Amino acid sequence: MSAELVCFNPECPERFPVDAVLYNCPQCGGLLEARYDFAPLKPAELTATWDSRRLSREPLDVSGVWRYRDLIPFVTDEAHIVTLQEGNTPLLDAPQAASYAGLDRIQFKHQGYNPSGSFKDNGMTAGVAQARALGMKRVACVSTGNTSASMAAYAAVGDLQAVIFLPHGKIAYGKLAQALEYGALTIQVEANFDQILALVRRLAEDLGIYLLNSINPFRIEGQKTIVIEMLDQRNWQVPDWIVLPGGNLGNVSALGKGLRELKQIGVIDRLPKIAVVQAEGSAPFHHLFESGPDGTIKNVDNPETLATAIRIGAPVSWEKARYEIQTSGGVVESVSEQEIADAKAVIGRSGIGCEPASAASLAGAKKLRAKGVIPADADVVGILTGHLLKDPDYVYQYHTGELKTPAGDKLESTFGNQPVVMPNDPAKIAEFLTSCE
Ligand code: F0G
DSSP states (O other), rough: OOOEEEOOOTTTTOOOEETTTOOOTTOOOOOOEEEETTTTOOOHHHHHHHHHHOOOHHOOOOTTTTGGGGGGOOOSSSOOOOOOOOOOOEEOOOHHHHHHOOOOOOEEEGGGGGGSTTHHHHHHHHHHHHHHTTTEEEEEEEEESSHHHHHHHHHHHOOOEEEEETTTSSOOOOHHHHHHHHHHHEEEEEOOOHHHHHHHHHHHHHTTTTTTTTSSHHHHHHHHHHHHHHOOOOOOTSSSSSEOOOSSHHHHHHHHHHHHHHHHHTSSSSSSSEEEEGGGOOOOHHHHHHHHHTTTOOOOOOOOOSSSSGOSSSTHHHHHHHHHHHHOOOOEEEOOHHHHHHHHHHHTTTTOOHHHHHHHHHHHHHHHHTTTOOOTOOEEEEEBBBBBOOHHHHHHHTTTTTOOOSOOBBBBTTOOOOOOOOOOOOOHHHHHHHHHH
């Protein structure tokens, strides 16, 4: 099937071959996206093919990304693909979380079950396939932690050198540990994510390193499969709402594109509404929607949030994200540090758990329910983007009442669960256990 890169700016007609090493349109600076001719695809045949691949042991069929390769057909030689059996993440009912949000029901698509523990793996397997197809030897990214962990893992499997740029001191330890363990060249820069992205884009071009941030259109292609797999798990029943956290806004762009394409092909007959939730201190996209979405985004110069994964003030994919929100009839919201922390603990109490940024989805669903935007009986899917163990410091501080906002204000540990220290004395421990019954 023919694939090409197309400028996302509706006023710009530029098109490029799929092997062009480009992240922005050279004519207008717009973002690029991959497009294909899906006309020959028949929805019933497609879903039957995907079902049949679940019975196969072939690595590409086992992958929860490449199982849907008919919708990401930019790879001509499958030998370039490296897979860690990414995707295949569960869709979980969470009744406690639903009642916390005032909803009858919520399901979580938990991307933290991926090989490197976040949704980035869905995109990274696709981005690394393209890097290998282009004959690249080095790949780079700036990251708030998860992209780098994922890129490091896939580069290791794909025999590429991974060069990682991180905001010094501002990423969760679990993620830094992964980058080191997977053998990435790790550079901690004394600047924030947005400043480092500008730096890395220049360096990547000068040094011929392939950039694997979400500005890379092939990452977006892989991430589309999150929503394809989720709908497959629901037997193609479209939810009313999908709620997800937003940082650099690549994920909402990917999910929106995937949904539109499924509708275009006829696999689904309507689009769910998409709600993007940002942290209050890092919410330029929410500010844009508050001030009338048709303007230009105003970057937040010093973004702050304890949910370091979404500590981003200049989201690269905001124009794509705006298009997807508007096309779906969706909304943008922001939530406080306290709301994120408490929602996260409730997701934990549901036996599920997630990292702080992911909990913005439940916090946002609760807020949108309270505002009457999402009705109580709506069919809601929240995307949990990363694993609970990505940021254990945050978890421990919350439960022990030590968590403070970036400004230094103490957060309530509303659902705190303090560990208890006891002497090595069976009688005392028995007495304590009896008192807790
Ligand atoms: N949740 C988690 C756990 C993330 O790691 C990120 C982004 C997001 C949500 C936001 O997704 O940027 O597509 O809107 N993390 C990136 C990184 C920026 O470098 O790992 P987005």
